[in-house]
Amino acid sequence: MSPEIIFDPYTKLYSEASTLVRSSDIRDLLSITGRSDIISFGGGLPYIGGLPPEEFSRVMNDVLREGFTEAFQYGETGGLEMLKSRLVEVMAEEGLSAEPEHILITTGSQQALDLIGRLFIDPGDTIVMEAPTYVGALAAFCPNGPRITTIPLDDMGMRVELLEEELQRADASAPKFVYVVPNFQTPAGVTMQKSRRDKLIELAEKHDLLIIEDNPYGLLRFEGKPEKTLASRAPHRVVYLGTLSKTVSPGIRVGWVMAPAPVVEKLAVLKQSADLCSSSLNQMFAEAYLSQDIWKKNLENQKNIYRSRRDTMLKSLEKHFPKEARWTHPQGGLFIWVTLPEYLDTSKMLPLAIEQKLAYVPGTAFYPDYSGANHMRLNFSFPPEEQIVQGIKRLGKVIRKEIELYHSLGLDHP
């Protein structure tokens, strides 16, 4: 159940081929995403074309007119106070009550993951992650040398009963933290249900666990009732990560951590040596934008676009993917997770897909031990609907051909 890997902090990048490869995965995919002749279901890009340039420009001009000197100067390491207060309002949208002094602004939530890895993980420490899990969290945590215990997901989120078994194992060492993406998880698109959340909090209290709750997509719910955040249930046990990358824009690199004050203080020290402070200009833009009601209207608009794209992708999958394939039905977020027959390897299949001018992320990217080869992550937020229809049709063909090849070679008859 729990493949464990150890990274050697002494050899670092020099011999750390797996870390290098892991990081290169996303970077290579971002490169592919940039090629205009490719229909990309890779990446995790929001659709910027759905945002109103004139409103963004108006907000930016307000900032430049009223806050020029501050916008182009260094800011406090912890972030702009006014922005922290706005983010309290943003979190309230998800029923989370927060205090500005528990917030640290970060350069995107990737920086929060990096700082958390550096603060909490000493070489050989055990941490718990979902399987599959966010590739950027793996990239941030692995260089610090953790042993990673993975807990599988199903349609209801992390299988918390397996975490309980793991914690009760006689030889188990106490994990430094449990990292989860409870809402519309990347890559799986699933949401942790109430019973699982209840159980996770219960285990955290019982075993004195720290939870890292990464919630980039919570406000991108298309339907259904939101589940309460873990942070609102047990604020003393949770380090909560938010970001404006998916709800406003990733180009401004504004994320945040909410945590108990001593953790915020330590993360701020680390942030200072990492980049001194995040861009004042971008923080002021974010603050000014969030101060106006248009942000909610624009978010609604983005959600409408994404919902429609998700529906188109689900319909296309139904129509064009072979009966052997299964996939998740996310109620929000950016991703659908596809499971193919065990004998298929989506990494090996990727070059064939790219030949058909198609990209996706192979499942192996999301497992610390590079298992999960029969999965793929599909992004539906970025490609327009006609591309989704075309792309899924072509991808279905590639998969069918692979299945046929497998059968024709008699590989199914050992």
Add this chain to the structure above:
Amino acid sequence: MSPEIIFDPYTKLYSEASTLVRSSDIRDLLSITGRSDIISFGGGLPYIGGLPPEEFSRVMNDVLREGFTEAFQYGETGGLEMLKSRLVEVMAEEGLSAEPEHILITTGSQQALDLIGRLFIDPGDTIVMEAPTYVGALAAFCPNGPRITTIPLDDMGMRVELLEEELQRADASAPKFVYVVPNFQTPAGVTMQKSRRDKLIELAEKHDLLIIEDNPYGLLRFEGKPEKTLASRAPHRVVYLGTLSKTVSPGIRVGWVMAPAPVVEKLAVLKQSADLCSSSLNQMFAEAYLSQDIWKKNLENQKNIYRSRRDTMLKSLEKHFPKEARWTHPQGGLFIWVTLPEYLDTSKMLPLAIEQKLAYVPGTAFYPDYSGANHMRLNFSFPPEEQIVQGIKRLGKVIRKEIELYHSLGLDHP
């Protein structure tokens, strides 16, 4: 000559009081700088009031109009290609010839220092730094557990002959790199002279050394002839750090590294897990701004302001500081370095200065072993001239009082 300290990477922040204190130093000073009733010679802030808001706004509006979608989207980890080409032009201003593919854009050059520390330093590795040296470089390097060999500065820059002695010591281990700020060094304000540069390059070739050349202030020369960069003399031996924080604005967090391709590639992998990419919006703003001749005109204007403030500070020091004090006469940059009698401790004196509504950075912040207690760093770029005159007058009084106290207690007669 070379105080060495070892940091334990296993205990990290939990027990790493000295790292915590070190980082807090700058952060606390930034807080003081923010208090409007304080005349601050602390910090290293450029003077944003000297920049033209209408020109910045025009450039920003061009970016929003012509590149909206790209500006608010994720970008490549390595940075915007067009910006790299512009930075080649910026470096050419200092006689440095570069190729865009040797450049990595970073979130300010503090991020470059952080990535370099993580890439090159394994626990117990020796690195060489100037004494005094940049406090942010100490904060970035120390958590990786180096042994730091310090080489003192004089008015001609690093005393390279002492580095030679150090390298020839039988028991010396080969340093991973030599970190220098050759132009208008922070904190000392001194510039490494040609003969020293020649010798450093010679030593680098002889002992197979890597040099980290941090050059944030090179284009802020008020008078005299520029020295050639180390990178232009030995590109294969130098990792060069540039930033727009002092020549354009620190609020946009745009810095860069120029290095041999394999180093750039590895730093990019580290950057990806640190913050995925730097702000596209800010990179596009920087590119657009640097594409216009106004940036050079504005830089000239900034230099005129800083030259005049430096002159005012030098004159005020001459007038108000006691005869026991000495200070550097920088030909550019942001800082003057003051040396007081050995028996004075500028850290202990700081509360008295703050009582007089004055701030500076005590010398200890710039030494890995917290020596240098009789020094202080004074910033002249940020405070207006009337504040410089007032502040130096008041600071002179505080120092005289301390000297008198020392003598009156008979502490000078052991």
